Amino acid sequence: MRVPVPRQYLMCPPRYFAVDYVINPWMDPDVPVDADRATEQWTVLRDTYRRLGHSVSEIEPQEGLPDMVFAANSGTVLDGRVLGARFRAPERAAEAEHFRRWFVENGFRDVTMPTRVNEAEGDFAWTGRVLLAGTGFRTDPAAHAEAQEVLGVPVVSLRLTDPRFYHLDTALFVLAEATDTEPAQVAYFPGAFSPGSRRTLERLFPDAVLADAEDAACLGLNAVSDGRNVVLPVEATGLADRLAVRDYEPIPLDISELRKSGGGPKCCTLELRK
């Protein structure tokens, strides 16, 4: 039986959510977005975390920032230390300062803003030992070295090569962090990575759960695990089965409105590691 670890999350209600511009291949402003439906789906996600025993804080959404719901992109928090964000797209740039202010006003004393393009947990995944860091579409590889310096943890760079999987968190997630006795476990879609990064992942995680193209195509890897329960998009049935075989508890949710912007459960969820 796997043991869930209580988490603290920061989320942003999708009050002003829309698809008005195109910064990834999922976004099409001609496809209508149902804002009420997005809010319903987001609310179920938030309440699911609370039901699982996690605590969720909320940041006030801002008009004119339709992607602010994707809180994961705005901070990497480890041991209470915060490395903020610097967005590649000018349309999202202002989000970083709203989150910086939230951290400062909510008791985070050690907040550093990056000098390089850094889309935070969109491209950074903590395994309990090393910080996996994606690049190729958004986060600048120089931001990986900056993260190592600011957060004081070893960083492993991984190169993404398929524009549909533009952030690391669209292609990989951590199922269970490493403990004193157990290595970390991750799930990923090999097809999203360069050959060298694939070999690196095989070497680091020989026991990983491998997702297939179908799992990836519904953003099934954009999942959130507490070490036991794995919240993932409802369409990722193959991945859910593979997780169940490994004794994880899949919690499928409908997050289809947010996927119209290239998002899923993980994108909406910034983890506050105190």
Ligand code: ARG
């Ligand atoms: N429309 C947003 C963007 O392209 C989606 C971000 C999704 N967030 C994530 N962590 N993958 O920036």
